[in-house]
Amino acid sequence: MRYSKSAHTRFYHRYHVLWATKYRYKILQGPMRDRIREIIIQTCSELGVHIVKGVLARDHVHMFLSIPPKHSLSNVLQRIKGRSSRRIQMEFPELRKRYWGRRFWARGYFSTTSGNVTDDVIKQYLELHSDK
Incomplete structure (x- = not known):
């Protein structure tokens, strides 16, 4: 690992996140797919978020991210989803007319953390290092 x-921290924060298009429309394809990929990479780069692995399906996005402790997961996803939604709708105006109004992504997201340390290992470590 x-x-x-x-500057003052060492960390290993890994998050598996998933979010979907509104109504799970299968529209992440062609030039729009490439543009969404560019926007997500650019946004993560600006925030100092490392993309360990990312996959765009036709109706949802899977990402494995390393996020610095100065950012919360919810703020990072708010920036990624908000920025990509706004830019995609500006660059592909036919989306508004054909599919839906102002939202491109569905509300919310799924997330889970990744790590090699379990709760039991942490409890054992703390018990060994407590003042007796």
């Missing part, structure tokens, strides 16, 4: 670092 390789830890990331910033």
Whole structure:
């Protein structure tokens, strides 16, 4: 396991996140798919978020992200989803007329964390290092 670092911290924060298009419309294809990929990469780069792995399906996005501790997962996803939704709707105006109004992504997201340390291992570690 390789830890990331910033000025005063070392961390290993990995999140598996998933979010979908509104109504699970299968429209993530062609030039729109490429543009969404570019926007997500650019947004993550600006935030200092490392994309470990990412997959765009036709109606949802899976990402495995390393997020620095100064950012919360909800704020990172708010920026990614908000920025990509706005730009895609500006660049592909036919979406508004054909599919829906102002939202491109469905509300919310799924997330889970990844790590090699279980709750039991942490409890054992703390018990061994407590003052007796």
